[in-house]
Amino acid sequence: MSHDISEVRAERQSAASPASQVRFRATGFNPKANPVAAWGFFVAVIALWQLGSSTGVISELAMPSPVAVAKALWQLIVTGDLWLHLGASLQRLVGGWIMGTVAGLFVGFLVGMFSWARSPGVAFVSALFPIPKIALLPLFIIWFGIGEPSKFATIAFGVFFPTVINTFGGVDNVQRNLIRMGQSFDLPMWSVIRKIILPGALPTILSGFRISSSIAIILLIAAEMIGAQYGIGALILAAGNLYQTDQLIAGVVVLSLLGLCVSWLLGRLDRWLLAWR
Amino acid sequence: MLSIRGMAGAARLARGSVVALAMGASALVAFGAQANEKVDIAALAFVSSAPLFIAKEKGYLADEGLDAEISIFQAAQPVAVAIASGDADFGVTAFTGGFFNLAAKGALKVIGAQLHEDPGYDGSAILASNAAFEAGLTSVDKLPGHSFALSQVGSSFHYMIGNVAEKAGFDPESVELKPLQSVPNMIGALKSGQVDSMIIVPHIAKPLANAGAAHIIGWVKDYVPYQVGGLFTSTENVEENREMVEKFVRAYQKGVADYRAALLATDADGKLVESDTTQEILEIVHKYVYANDPADKAYPKIRNGAMFITEEARLDVADVKAQVKWYQDRGYVSADADPAKFIDTSFIPALGQ
Amino acid sequence: MRLQIKGICHSYDQVEALRDIDFGIEPGEVVALIGPSGCGKSTLLSIIGGLLAPTRGEILICDKATPEGCLNPLTYVFQDFALLPWRTVAGNISLVLEDHGLSKADRDARVAEVLEQTNLWDFRDAYPKQLSGGMKQRVGIARALAVRPAALLMDEPLSALDAQTRILLLDEFAALFARTGMTAVYVTHNLNEAVRLANRVVALRRRPGTIKEIHTIDIPIAERREGMPELIAHESALWNLIRDEAIAADKELENVA
Numbered sequence: 069m070s071h072d073i074s075e076v077r078a079e080r081q082s083a084a085s086p087a088s089q090v091r092f093r094a095t096g097f098n099p100k101a102n103p104v105a106a107w108g109f110f111v112a113v114i115a116l117w118q119l120g121s122s123t124g125v126i127s128e129l130a131m132p133s134p135v136a137v138a139k140a141l142w143q144l145i146v147t148g149d150l151w152l153h154l155g156a157s158l159q160r161l162v163g164g165w166i167m168g169t170v171a172g173l174f175v176g177f178l179v180g181m182f183s184w185a186r187s188p189g190v191a192f193v194s195a196l197f198p199i200p201k202i203a204l205l206p207l208f209i210i211w212f213g214i215g216e217p218s219k220f221a222t223i224a225f226g227v228f229f230p231t232v233i234n235t236f237g238g239v240d241n242v243q244r245n246l247i248r249m250g251q252s253f254d255l256p257m258w259s260v261i262r263k264i265i266l267p268g269a270l271p272t273i274l275s276g277f278r279i280s281s282s283i284a285i286i287l288l289i290a291a292e293m294i295g296a297q298y299g300i301g302a303l304i305l306a307a308g309n310l311y312q313t314d315q316l317i318a319g320v321v322v323l324s325l326l327g328l329c330v331s332w333l334l335g336r337l338d339r340w341l342l343a344w345r
Numbered sequence: 346m347l348s349i350r351g352m353a354g355a356a357r358l359a360r361g362s363v364v365a366l367a368m369g370a371s372a373l374v375a376f377g378a379q380a381n382e383k384v385d386i387a388a389l390a391f392v393s394s395a396p397l398f399i400a401k402e403k404g405y406l407a408d409e410g411l412d413a414e415i416s417i418f419q420a421a422q423p424v425a426v427a428i429a430s431g432d433a434d435f436g437v438t439a440f441t442g443g444f445f446n447l448a449a450k451g452a453l454k455v456i457g458a459q460l461h462e463d464p465g466y467d468g469s470a471i472l473a474s475n476a477a478f479e480a481g482l483t484s485v486d487k488l489p490g491h492s493f494a495l496s497q498v499g500s501s502f503h504y505m506i507g508n509v510a511e512k513a514g515f516d517p518e519s520v521e522l523k524p525l526q527s528v529p530n531m532i533g534a535l536k537s538g539q540v541d542s543m544i545i546v547p548h549i550a551k552p553l554a555n556a557g558a559a560h561i562i563g564w565v566k567d568y569v570p571y572q573v574g575g576l577f578t579s580t581e582n583v584e585e586n587r588e589m590v591e592k593f594v595r596a597y598q599k600g601v602a603d604y605r606a607a608l609l610a611t612d613a614d615g616k617l618v619e620s621d622t623t624q625e626i627l628e629i630v631h632k633y634v635y636a637n638d639p640a641d642k643a644y645p646k647i648r649n650g651a652m653f654i655t656e657e658a659r660l661d662v663a664d665v666k667a668q669v670k671w672y673q674d675r676g677y678v679s680a681d682a683d684p685a686k687f688i689d690t691s692f693i694p695a696l697g698q
Numbered sequence: 699m700r701l702q703i704k705g706i707c708h709s710y711d712q713v714e715a716l717r718d719i720d721f722g723i724e725p726g727e728v729v730a731l732i733g734p735s736g737c738g739k740s741t742l743l744s745i746i747g748g749l750l751a752p753t754r755g756e757i758l759i760c761d762k763a764t765p766e767g768c769l770n771p772l773t774y775v776f777q778d779f780a781l782l783p784w785r786t787v788a789g790n791i792s793l794v795l796e797d798h799g800l801s802k803a804d805r806d807a808r809v810a811e812v813l814e815q816t817n818l819w820d821f822r823d824a825y826p827k828q829l830s831g832g833m834k835q836r837v838g839i840a841r842a843l844a845v846r847p848a849a850l851l852m853d854e855p856l857s858a859l860d861a862q863t864r865i866l867l868l869d870e871f872a873a874l875f876a877r878t879g880m881t882a883v884y885v886t887h888n889l890n891e892a893v894r895l896a897n898r899v900v901a902l903r904r905r906p907g908t909i910k911e912i913h914t915i916d917i918p919i920a921e922r923r924e925g926m927p928e929l930i931a932h933e934s935a936l937w938n939l940i941r942d943e944a945i946a947a948d949k950e951l952e953n954v955a
Contacts, residue, residue: 128450129429129447129450129452206530206533209530209533209534209539210537213539214523214525214534214539214540215539243780245776245778245780246780246782248749248780249774249776249780250793251749252747252749252772252773252774253770253773253774253793253794253841253845254769254770254797255793255794255797256797259796259797263782263793263796264782267782267784268782268784270784293524293526294524294525294526294530295523295524295525295534295540296524297498297521297522297523297524302498302524305497305524305526306497306498306499306524306677309422309441309442309443309497309498309499309500310441310442310443310446310498310499310677310678311443311446311447311450312446312677312679342784344783344784344785344825344827345783345827
């Protein structure tokens with residue numbers, strides 16, 4: 069029998085058309101990171117932009133040339149104004165962010181862990197999160213004045229809500245069985261919070277930091293609208309009012325670089341705190 | 346802001362030629378009115394724009410064969426942008442660093458004057474908050490060390506305090522600037538004592554002082570000259586439609602003459618008095634300014650806000666140049682901005698010439 | 699430690715999960731809880747361990763004798779291991795020792811001791827994600843042993859493992875019980891595990907879970923071997939006990955699906 073079968077197989081093979089390879093079908097849907105392409109794209113866009121400005125296709129009124137922006141930036145650096153502005157802004161960013169984050173973590177943990185805080189907390193946050201904080205600026209000025217406190221408050225307020233949402237989301241995401249495990253070993257509540265819930269929620273909290281730090285940078289402009297003589301936001305606003313578009317773009321570049329730095333720092337923090345992942 | 350200027354494109358077409366006139370609805374209307382040329386005017390609902398309103402309402406523009414349409418803007422800066430971008434033909438606003446930067450890019454020409462500070466008339470007042478006043482800020486020379494509210498860095502408020510400081514003999518850097526973005530914010534901050542001082546137009550300053558909410562410690566008119574603002578049009582209009590600009594200027598000057606006769610009339614002691622045209626002009630201006638207030642409330646406000654305008658709307662070119670230099674020295678206006686290039690005195694001679 | 703389960707009833711919302719469960723667990727005895735899916739055996743274990751409040755009934759600890767240095771008399775081993783991913787093997791074990799006033803040296807000594815017992819010493823600094831399922835469950839066992847419990851409560855400890863690892867760990871559990879004489883309650887749906895490890899097997903009916911029979915296996919755990927005819931006989935006896943229940947459970951799940 070086996071002899072017969074092999075004969076049949078051989079026959080079938082020869083009867084079929086010439087052997088062809090199985091086509092590989094699983095192509096695409098697998099994007100890969102390419103840092104060279106990322107930088108290349110930046111360089112290409114800036115080169116095209118400069119070309120457009122030099123040839124007059126892009127008018128100086130519509131958009132300053134990269135060279136003009138670079139000059140404005142250089143001017144800010146050599147006059148030392150940049151450090152003055154950056155220092156003022158960093159102070160507000162860091163101060164406001166820390167205040168908003170500490171408050172947000174505290175409320176987020178309460179909402180995440182206690183029934184009495186959950187429903188009121190969620191309702192409160194859902195109602196207030198979408199409000200553009202800039203709309204509340206006049207109130208902040210009445211409450212906190214036109215000095216630094218209202219600037220801290222604007223940023224802190226913007227940072228607070230996403231932090232609450234991320235924190236209680238993170239607490240919710242901590243596997244219940246880990247908490248049960250802690251309880252089954254008679255860990256005191258504070259230990260369950262500190263050793264299980266906090267580190268378990270940390271990945272979500274840290275990814276929330278990315279959002280809240282971006283929001284802080286976005287709100288910097290709003291915060292520095294009122295009574296700020298120095299600050300990157302104040303610089304951008306003033307440049308806009310003065311139609312110094314080169315300075316305006318230079319300020320935007322500084323903000324963007326600031327964002328990149330913060331993102332890089334948070335990446336390091338991630339790698340340090342979440343090495344176990 | 347600019348979207349309200351939607352008709353501007355059609356208007357430009359209509360102005361172009363008789364062939365273009367046949368092309369749109371607005372053109373047909375224009376044709377019916379003996380082919381009047383359409384002009385778009387950008388103005389603010391302030392007394393400073395009053396000569397425009399007078400020229401329109403008293404038919405001076407129509408007499409010149411211009412079919413004028415006035416669009417009311419909410420802020421000064423967009424008026425300049427609208428002219429530079431070609432969305433409007435004529436505008437009047439105060440000079441600011443932003444205005445000079447825009448003008449330096451070549452799209453604008455200043456052809457006449459708006460308000461001018463004059464020693465004989467009340468202009469912008471220097472105010473101290475009650476708290477600061479009680480603590481000793483009773484005169485302009487005591488401003489150093491105090492905070493000062495302004496809308497923005499490089500605004501006319503900024504220039505005014507700098508100018509006052511220079512002429513009063515103190516260092517402008519000794520005043521702490523508080524940019525608050527808008528006039529309502531400035532008023533709020535001064536009333537609540539969050540800032541010590543500010544400079545503001547008379548029709549706001551006087552009621553504040555009368556209500557006991559602040560103290561007037563000085564007047565900008567004591568630190569003249571100061572050309573507050575100007576009349577301007579696009580470079581394109583000056584170069585390609587000179588005749589139309591000339592017609593407009595004539596009508597504007599008539600408006601200025603009426604304004605001066607009605608609102609700047611004084612008696613022998615230099616005190617403001619009513620002339621026979623005062624009521625008529627107030628009625629016209631009221632259509633545009635404080636239009637929501639009843640006449641008995643609006644008229645005193647209009648009179649308070651009616652600052653001096655030079656005869657024939659002559660521009661104080663020397664002062665404008667000094668202003669540009671002041672902004673340039675502080676880096677608010679680009680160094681290559683040349684007032685000679687964006688001021689055109691071929692329509693109205695400069696003040697003092 | 700002797701445990702007495704007295705009249706336990708439990709309902710989740712409208713569903714009655716357990717009814718009138720009564721039995722005792724003698725010191726040094728391993729009791730397996732078997733039954734078809736949904737019979738409430740895991741629920742019962744949670745109630746025994748104090749992680750779930752029963753609707754009615756009580757769990758009594760009759761004999762308070764606990765091993766020397768016992769920190770936590772009733773200690774769990776979980777099906778899904780329940781290891782903290784951010785702690786190393788040693789860290790996971792030390793977690794359960796940290797809140798009992800032990801000195802650092804005492805803790806380290808205990809951790810080292812259980813790591814040696816479970817052959818995990820070389821893995822002490824590894825993170826859970828680096829370990830195979832079998833290794834993770836060995837950490838779970840080591841952690842439970844570190845508190846020197848009076849009784850182990852094991853909730854399907856081998857269910858999440860592959861078949862080969864299961865055989866290996868089953869032998870280790872048998873050796874552990876034989877060596878230590880540990881009291882244990884062992885929940886499983888695998889009859890082979892039950893006959894290898896348990897002195898008595900409590901077979902539950904399903905929904906509401908009631909005791910169908912308590913089956914005694916009187917072969918010393920140390921002497922049991924895989925494939926012993928006596929064990930196979932016990933296994934088929936157990937299968938006969940719960941077969942109909944399992945078929946019914948199977949059908950019901952189909953209907954639900």
